[in-house]
Amino acid sequence: MCSTCGCGHADMITITKIGDEENHEHFSLHAEEAVSHAHHHHHHESGQAHTHRHVHEDGTVAHHHHEVPTSRIVVDLEMDILHKNDLMASRNRGYFEALQIVALNLVSSPGSGKTSLLETTLTALSSEVNCHVIEGDQQSSNDAQRIAETQVPVVQINTGKACHLDAQMVQKAYKQLSPENRSILFIENVGNLVCPAMFDLGESARVVIISVTEGDDKPIKYPDMFHSADICVINKIDLLPYVQFDVDKVKEYALRVNPNLEFFELSATTGEGMESWYKWLHDRLRDAP
Amino acid sequence: MHELSIVLNILEIAEHQLKEHAGNKVDAIELEIGTMAGIEMDAFHFAWDAALPGSVLERCKLTIHSVDAKALCSECGYMYRMLEHYMACPACGSFRNSMIQGKELKVNSLEII
Numbered sequence: 001m002c003s004t005c006g007c008g009h010a011d012m013i014t015i016t017k018i019g020d021e022e023n024h025e026h027f028s029l030h031a032e033e034a035v036s037h038a039h040h041h042h043h044h045e046s047g048q049a050h051t052h053r054h055v056h057e058d059g060t061v062a063h064h065h066h067e068v069p070t071s072r073i074v075v076d077l078e079m080d081i082l083h084k085n086d087l088m089a090s091r092n093r094g095y096f097e098a099l100q101i102v103a104l105n106l107v108s109s110p111g112s113g114k115t116s117l118l119e120t121t122l123t124a125l126s127s128e129v130n131c132h133v134i135e136g137d138q139q140s141s142n143d144a145q146r147i148a149e150t151q152v153p154v155v156q157i158n159t160g161k162a163c164h165l166d167a168q169m170v171q172k173a174y175k176q177l178s179p180e181n182r183s184i185l186f187i188e189n190v191g192n193l194v195c196p197a198m199f200d201l202g203e204s205a206r207v208v209i210i211s212v213t214e215g216d217d218k219p220i221k222y223p224d225m226f227h228s229a230d231i232c233v234i235n236k237i238d239l240l241p242y243v244q245f246d247v248d249k250v251k252e253y254a255l256r257v258n259p260n261l262e263f264f265e266l267s268a269t270t271g272e273g274m275e276s277w278y279k280w281l282h283d284r285l286r287d288a289p
Numbered sequence: 290m291h292e293l294s295i296v297l298n299i300l301e302i303a304e305h306q307l308k309e310h311a312g313n314k315v316d317a318i319e320l321e322i323g324t325m326a327g328i329e330m331d332a333f334h335f336a337w338d339a340a341l342p343g344s345v346l347e348r349c350k351l352t353i354h355s356v357d358a359k360a361l362c363s364e365c366g367y368m369y370r371m372l373e374h375y376m377a378c379p380a381c382g383s384f385r386n387s388m389i390q391g392k393e394l395k396v397n398s399l400e401i402i
Contacts, residue, residue: 073310073401081298081320081394163290195291198327223374224327256375256384 013169014158016141017176018148025172085199088167092174092202096185100288102281103185105165105203107225109218110191112211113235115143117268118186122150124278129285130183134173136165136190143188153177164196165189184285197224204284211236212245219254226257231264233277238267292328293336295394300344302396307345312401317350319398325358325371325391350400358391 016024080086096103106114115135122131133154135144144156155173157165170187179185187203189196208229210218213236219226226232232254234247247265254261264280266273303315322328330353341347358371360378367380371391377384 071402072316073312075306075310075399075401077302077306077396077398079302079396081295081302081396084298084301162294164294166294194327195294198291198295220373220375224325227374253375256377258374259385 012160013162014156014160015169015172015176016144016156016158018141018144018154018156020176025176027172082198085167088171089200089202092167092171093204094202095174096202096204097289099179100182100285101179101185102183102205102284102288103187103201103203105187105189105196105201105206106209107189107193107196107206107229108191108209108211109193109214112191112209112214113268114188114191114209115146117209117233117235117266118188119146119150120268120271120274121186121277121281122147122152124274125184125281126150126152129282130180132174132177132179132183132185134165134170134177134185134187136169136188138162138190153179159190163190163192163194164199165201166199167201170201182285182288184281193218193222193225197222197228204288205230207231207233209233209235210250212239212243212247214245216246216250217253219250219257223257226254226261229258229261231280232261234263234265236267236269237265238270238272290332290336292332293340295328295333296336296340299396300340300346303346303399304344306399307401310401314402315345315349315399316402317352317400318346318396319352319354321354321356321393321395321397323356323358323391323393325374325388326394328394354397356390356393359389360386360391361389362386 012026014024014026108114118133122133125131131152133147133152135147135154135156136159137143137156138159138161140158141156144154147154155176157169157173159165159169165187174185187201206229208225208231210232212234215221234250240247251263264273264277266277268274299318299320303318307315337351359368360371361368362378362381362383363385364383365378365381367378368389369379371388375384378386
């Protein structure tokens with residue numbers, strides 16, 4: 001049951017703008033009509049058929065066979081299973097680029113400090129830079145409430161049973177936020193080091209966060225995520241004296257998976273190392289296409 | 290468990306095609322899945338069996354073509370079969386490479402009756 005309105009939509013996706021909870025939105029991804037229309041060819045193993053041409057909504061011309069209903073039709077599709085997400089991600093990317101918005105997809109295991117990193121970052125930057133946040137969690141708006149304390153506009157996506165954000169959820173969320181030109185949009189993905197790797201949100205950069213309380217071999221245990229990331233933030237470095245975590249080793253493992261990764265070592269709690277992270281954010285915004 | 294999302298995406302593609310071709314049922318489906326596509330096959334089959342009863346894909350014949358990942362070493366140009374993302378080039382030991390294949394995640398074809 002939805003905790004805001006009491007409707008039976010717990011297995012659907014809920015998008016709530018903090019401060020405007022009355023107008024939250026439920027939707028089911030599977031119920032939506034596919035947005036794209038692939039080109040394909042098919043042939044008939046039996047029965048009669050005829051062929052004609054018609055123009056699709058997107059302006060492309062396709063050849064079609066129309067078949068008698070009793071026949072067996074083989075449709076050669078060659079379609080990417082995630083084509084719908086990838087199309088939507090491209091649209092998001094175009095929107096972000098047009099408005100010169102730097103959209104960052106923050107991914108990590110649960111508990112690596114994504115929300116704390118955001119709180120510290122927003123507190124430091126929001127007076128100089130327009131920031132917006134999309135929070136993704138399966139349930140609860142706790143994280144969005146924490147972000148709202150920093151006075152930065154935030155939308156909570158509750159994915160219900162889904163273990164990752166996808167491009168369509170993000171699109172619905174930023175439509176509620178209406179981010180300004182030349183701003184940073186932080187998208188905090190569901191805490192999960194596996195599933196979000198597959199779903200392009202249209203982000204400008206993917207930031208994977210690992211904390212020193214985790215194992216330093218995580219990059220080779222969860223290579224897909226490190227392979228798809230652009231930036232690796234190593235968080236909670238203030239705890240290094242108390243844990244068995246080798247920073248050089250984690251970097252070496254991560255670079256094996258992805259030799260192009262760029263690293264930041266910091267502590268969102270003590271502020272150590274945050275300056276280079278802020279500089280990177282400023283540079284990204286300055287260089288936004 | 291993103292494999293469930295993948296199965297639901299396949300179902301959506303199948304439903305769309307069925308409607309487009311005014312068919313009753315999908316009798317067979319062929320998929321192409323790369324070994325580096327991020328799909329755990331056990332989880333995929335579990336999600337497939339769990340999600341499809343009562344749907345247009347129920348009892349359809351599933352064929353999966355697995356595509357071995359191949360990488361081209363950026364240092365020495367050697368082409369090799371990639372077993373993990375962090376696999377060094379067997380010829381020169383470099384981790385810099387570009388993946389030639391292995392990320393495939395496609396519906397190749399459907400048979401509609």
